[in-house]
Amino acid sequence: MDYTLKGAQTMKVSKSSLPLYKQIYEDLKIQIQENHYEEGSFLPAERVLSEHYQVERLTLRKALALLAEEGYLQKLPGAGNKVLRPASFNVTSQEAHSIAYILPTSSGEEAPQPYHMEICNYLEKYCKEEGLDLIFTKVSPSSPLPAFLANPSSIKGIIWVGDIDASFLELARLNHIPSIVISNQSPHFACINNDDINCSYTATEHLIQKGCKKIVHIAGLIGYISRFNRVEGYRRALLVNGLTYSPEYVVSGDWSFTSGYNSISTLLEKGIPFDGIAAANDMMALGAMKAVVAAGLKVPEDVKIIGIDNIDQSKTSIPALTTVCIEQRSIAQLAFLFLKQAIAGTLIPEEVLIPGRLIVRETT
Numbered sequence: 001m002d003y004t005l006k007g008a009q010t011m012k013v014s015k016s017s018l019p020l021y022k023q024i025y026e027d028l029k030i031q032i033q034e035n036h037y038e039e040g041s042f043l044p045a046e047r048v049l050s051e052h053y054q055v056e057r058l059t060l061r062k063a064l065a066l067l068a069e070e071g072y073l074q075k076l077p078g079a080g081n082k083v084l085r086p087a088s089f090n091v092t093s094q095e096a097h098s099i100a101y102i103l104p105t106s107s108g109e110e111a112p113q114p115y116h117m118e119i120c121n122y123l124e125k126y127c128k129e130e131g132l133d134l135i136f137t138k139v140s141p142s143s144p145l146p147a148f149l150a151n152p153s154s155i156k157g158i159i160w161v162g163d164i165d166a167s168f169l170e171l172a173r174l175n176h177i178p179s180i181v182i183s184n185q186s187p188h189f190a191c192i193n194n195d196d197i198n199c200s201y202t203a204t205e206h207l208i209q210k211g212c213k214k215i216v217h218i219a220g221l222i223g224y225i226s227r228f229n230r231v232e233g234y235r236r237a238l239l240v241n242g243l244t245y246s247p248e249y250v251v252s253g254d255w256s257f258t259s260g261y262n263s264i265s266t267l268l269e270k271g272i273p274f275d276g277i278a279a280a281n282d283m284m285a286l287g288a289m290k291a292v293v294a295a296g297l298k299v300p301e302d303v304k305i306i307g308i309d310n311i312d313q314s315k316t317s318i319p320a321l322t323t324v325c326i327e328q329r330s331i332a333q334l335a336f337l338f339l340k341q342a343i344a345g346t347l348i349p350e351e352v353l354i355p356g357r358l359i360v361r362e363t364t
Contacts, residue, residue, distance in 0.1 A: 122332030199356035200233025212276030260287025282307035319362030
């Protein structure tokens with residue numbers, strides 16, 4: 001993009017996955033950051049900007065409102081849009097050498113999921129290659145605020161993972177901390193998510209193709225977006241393949257091995273018949289397999305089991321777990337790349353979906 005209006009021709013925003021107003025917002029933000037518009041000066045009139053970007057004024061005003069919300073502009077009635085400099089704007093990249101990887105503190109979870117820790121391990125490697133430190137921590141609304149959130153100049157950027165309380169994301173936005181979100185949604189930061197619906201659909205359909213008629217789905221923590229989407233993928237696969245969706249066959253877990261074991265043990269105690277288990281992640285699938293074997297049933301002869309994630313334990317379990325693989329390395333690479341772009345103030349997509357890949361092993 002051309003970052004100045006002086007002597008410029010009219011300009012069309014580029015073909016991008018970002019909405020038009022977001023492209024304009026990013027373009028004007030870069031111009032302000034690069035001092036094309038100095039602090040205290042005014043942006044050109046809305047009419048001029050609309051003609052320059054070849055968009056309707058409503059679209060332009062959404063971009064200006066976002067800039068004002070983030071502290072780059074002040075709208076003065078009768079005068080126009082005055083350029084400001086956010087409080088943290090003068091922090092240079094040389095002043096911080098750390099990136100934070102933050103998970104929520106969730107009740108019920110025994111420990112961070114192996115899936116998330118494998119992503120963390122890849123990120124640590126990428127950080128080292130560029131002379132950066134990676135800080136790992138967990139947060140909850142009731143826990144003390146991490147020091148780097150209280151002092152934004154001490155952190156270069158943050159990768160938020162999972163069902164982080166919205167107040168933390170809002171704090172990062174207000175403090176202008178470059179951030180990326182994994183396995184969640186945010187209107188302000190780029191999001192990297194698994195294609196959860198299709199991953200769960202693939203897992204459930206694989207069991208159907210293997211002859212299963214009564215399939216249990218072990219869902220993750222209530223409130224997680226990934227829980228909702230993976231239940232939906234399971235439901236769609238049943239209906240498309242002519243099977244009945246029954247809520248009693250959806251049991252709740254918390255992503256942990258223990259919750260997978262307990263949920264299936266409870267079904268077995270109730271005498272609810274099933275011949276397949278589609279767990280929302282590998283750890284719960286492994287717990288479910290222990291419960292099935294403890295009940296004297298055989299895997300896969302009596303019950304077929306599939307998970308999602310392809311964590312290391314899925315490859316070494318006995319029998320080895322069939323799963324839908326989500327490449328942790330790809331997610332880590334993308335998150336690191338996007339965060340570097342966010343730090344540099346360049347355009348990045350609002351959301352990227354990572355597809356899954358079926359890996360058939362011994363449990364099906």
